[in-house]
Amino acid sequence: MRPPTLAPLYVGGVQLIAYASRRLLDDTARRDLLRSCSTNVDNLAAGRRATLATSALLVEEPMELPYALLLLAVLGYAEYAHGAWWAAGVFALGHVGAGLLVYGGLRAGRPSPATRSALDVGSSYGFYAVLGALTSALPRGAARTGARTALLALTVRPLLRAGRTFTDAGHCAALGLGLGVARAVDYRSGGNR
Numbered sequence: 001m002r003p004p005t006l007a008p009l010y011v012g013g014v015q016l017i018a019y020a021s022r023r024l025l026d027d028t029a030r031r032d033l034l035r036s037c038s039t040n041v042d043n044l045a046a047g048r049r050a051t052l053a054t055s056a057l058l059v060e061e062p063m064e065l066p067y068a069l070l071l072l073a074v075l076g077y078a079e080y081a082h083g084a085w086w087a088a089g090v091f092a093l094g095h096v097g098a099g100l101l102v103y104g105g106l107r108a109g110r111p112s113p114a115t116r117s118a119l120d121v122g123s124s125y126g127f128y129a130v131l132g133a134l135t136s137a138l139p140r141g142a143a144r145t146g147a148r149t150a151l152l153a154l155t156v157r158p159l160l161r162a163g164r165t166f167t168d169a170g171h172c173a174a175l176g177l178g179l180g181v182a183r184a185v186d187y188r189s190g191g192n193r
Helices: 006-024 027-036 041-045 065-082 084-109 124-137 142-160 166-188
Strands: none
Touching (some): 041 084, 065 084, 084 124, 124 142, 124 166
């Protein structure tokens, strides 16, 4: 197997764009760029479907080193274990799928103008999906079930607090999509536990 190349390019590219936009753009131009690439209700309702892709390339602030390294490790392992197309596909499923689920939920709930235009950019939905999908690589039985239960508990916990956001719901949706991929991998490999 070849070492991962797509994961380092993606994480490095996101960081480079974040640092460049912070350095080269004033606050207003930077905020306009982020808002135009956001998968918020206003953009998606206006038919700006390209934001489903561009929002994964931008972050509000450069990623802190621990998160960037964790993202690199998870995406890199997925690419190493299953291939670049698989890793990219699961990431895209989580990013786009959770973005659309959040959009649908917000539209149904008649959000405030501030929520309709809120910034929704970053790699976290894709990260959660890939993390969930990778649970299929764990040994069958208690380890796999325990990891899935722990991830669900950690992801649902923010939804139970008073200050929850639509992003918390998006993380939960993305993890659910990733766990769905993991179950499909389990089934395909002959283990339906």
